[in-house]
Amino acid sequence: MKRLSPVLLLLWLAGSVAWAEVPTTNVLYRVLRLRTPAATGSAFTIDVDGRQYLITARHNLKGFGAEGTIELWIGGRWTSAAARAIYPASRLVDIAALDLGRPVTVAYPLEPTSAGLLLGQQVYFLGYPYALGSPLFSPPVPGFGEIPFLKSGIVSAFDNRNPEANILYLDGQNNPGFSGGPIVFWHAESGRFRVAGVVRGYRNEALPVLKKRDLSDPDATAHNDLYTRANSGIVIGYDISHIVDAIRAASRGTDPLGR
């Protein structure tokens, strides 16, 4: 028993540390459901140089242009807000920032950087798949709609061959609706979560449609050349640094594309 006690103590401590790595309100209360004429997806806020911006996937703003109106699910209803869009220099990066001219969520610490993220580390991605989420306790948090859906995966790969479009690949099961949601990770040194990237979507794979008798045949070909689209389990996201750089460039008035 004497020898066992330190082991039990360490196990208890490890358990205590583990629970602390669940996404905190610093992350949860920054995520919002977004609706535009193009799509309904997810968005979240970050603070850059003391100003709050709403971040989402660029494809959620298809046809939005430089300025327009978006809708946010706040307090149980859709609320319209005028926004000015900021896009990264590379069109490949599926991220956009919206400057609403005012903070719309809490501004609890949440650093937008992938610095310190480990290959293979567990990450969380948050959003509203199929408009699902957890009901909010009462009274509602100001500027907040619904607790987002959390899903998790590990960082499978960093693709930085194109320095203007760094991609994060996660091993996770993404669903429609997560687009524009944050990819967050626990940064042990700072003891806080960080936003590493933005969910773009997931990689599809084509699965052949087979006759029942061919199900156990690995060489069977698609029946009548029919295929179905399946989720490969690979989540694709872009590094948050692209939009932070774009925001800073826009605030300095040095946006190379003049947006």
Add this chain to the structure above:
Amino acid sequence: MQTRSMQQVWRGALAVIALAATAMALYAHFFDATSRQEEARAAALRLEDALVESRSRLKSEILAELRAELAAGGTVAGAAEGPVPDAVLRRPDRDEDASGALRQTMDPTGLGPPLTLGRLAARVGSLAAQMDESDRALRRDLEAFRAATQRELDASSTARSLALVALVALVLHLLTTWRIAG
């Protein structure tokens, strides 16, 4: 002749008194030593118990301290308290809230300095050192007590041996005196 007889009587009486006193002293000493040994054994057991109790108390204090540090007071912010940074959302226990609605629970990592594994390891190391030091101090006390008891027992044993010698000498003296008188 009468004076000589009186002297023998007095000498015999004094010898008998000395014999009786020595025997009684030996008897008393024997039982007293036995009871002292019992007492010492009981005290040693009490010290051992105290050592065990101290260890468990120290451990529980350490655990309580660590729990307090980790839970940062274990504050559970109710819904009425509004949003709280660095909190996690937790479904309450059934006896806390039957509705099962998520509640904010303070995440200790955001309240003080970052709680890293390294920091935890250092804390555990420091607390383990405290426990070792406390153990050593108690063991030192126990050893000192045992040594003192042993010294006392040795002295007592010597005194007992000397009293025995005196008793034997007295008996011989008495026998010799009575034989000469006879």
